[in-house]
Amino acid sequence: QTGDNQRSSGLTLIEVMVAMVAFGLTVGGLLYGYTQVNRMAEWSSMSLAAQSYASQGLEQAKSAQWNYSMWPITNGPGTGDELGYSSSVGQTNYERTTTMDIPTTGTQIFITNYITISTVTNIVSGVTLNVPLRQIRADCIWVFPMDGRLCTNTAITLRAPDQ
Numbered sequence: 336q337t338g339d340n341q342r343s344s345g346l347t348l349i350e351v352m353v354a355m356v357a358f359g360l361t362v363g364g365l366l367y368g369y370t371q372v373n374r375m376a377e378w379s380s381m382s383l384a385a386q387s388y389a390s391q392g393l394e395q396a397k398s399a400q401w402n403y404s405m406w407p408i409t410n411g412p413g414t415g416d417e418l419g420y421s422s423s424v425g426q427t428n429y430e431r432t433t434t435m436d437i438p439t440t441g442t443q444i445f446i447t448n449y450i451t452i453s454t455v456t457n458i459v460s461g462v463t464l465n466v467p468l469r470q471i472r473a474d475c476i477w478v479f480p481m482d483g484r485l486c487t488n489t490a491i492t493l494r495a496p497d498q
Contacts, residue, residue, distance in 0.1 A: 374481055377481060378479060378481075380437055381435060381437060381444065381477065381479065381486075382486065382488060384435050384436055384437045384446075385435065385446060385475045385477050385486065385488040386475070386488045386490070388433075388435075388436075388446055388448055388475050388488075389448060389473040389474070389475035389488045389489060389490040390473070390490050391448075392429075392431065392448040392450050392473040392475070392490075393450070393471055393472075393473040393490045393491075393492055395450075396428075396429065396450050396452060396471045396473070397471055397492060397494055401469075401494070401496045428450055428451055428452045429449075429450040430447065430448070430449050430450070431447070431448045431450075432445060432446070432447045432448075433445070433446060433448075434446065435477060441480075442480075444477060444478070444480060445477070445478075446475060446476070446477040447475070447476050447477075448473055448474070448475045448476075449473070449474045449475075449476070450471065450472070450473050451471075451472045451473075451474070452469055452470070452471050452472075453469065453470050453472075454467075454468070454469055454470075455468040455469060455470050455493065466495075467495060467496050468493055468494070468495055469493070469494050469495075470491065470492075470493055470494075471491070471492050471493075471494055472489065472490070472491045473489065473490045473491075474487055474488075474489050475487065475488040475489070475490075
């Protein structure tokens, strides 16, 4: 048939354009979601490795000999107080830098562990007790390679002599 009554079935240009925009937004959202999940998984694995490294440094310092009753009082390796501590607040006692132990491609990720040992003052009801107690703090600092952000994982414990 010919004439004005004939209609053709199909899509208009506007309908095709709207469908393409909707498809593009869907694919873009899926790709963005995938990259964000991948980024969070990378950060989580690196943060867990850094926390394990901080715990390792904490346990190494905690395992040092500290014989409070030994006389004369000496500090250093092979003495009654191998821990040693700093009377200056915030001064690092030990520092160690190594690479992060996770499978990666490209450059290695360096990680630094700062161990700080300080004496804890025991105050109960306004009275200072003479109880030997030390705080051991391990700060593990690393850089997240995807955005260059500096990250810190910290582990803290208390230790009494001969523990």
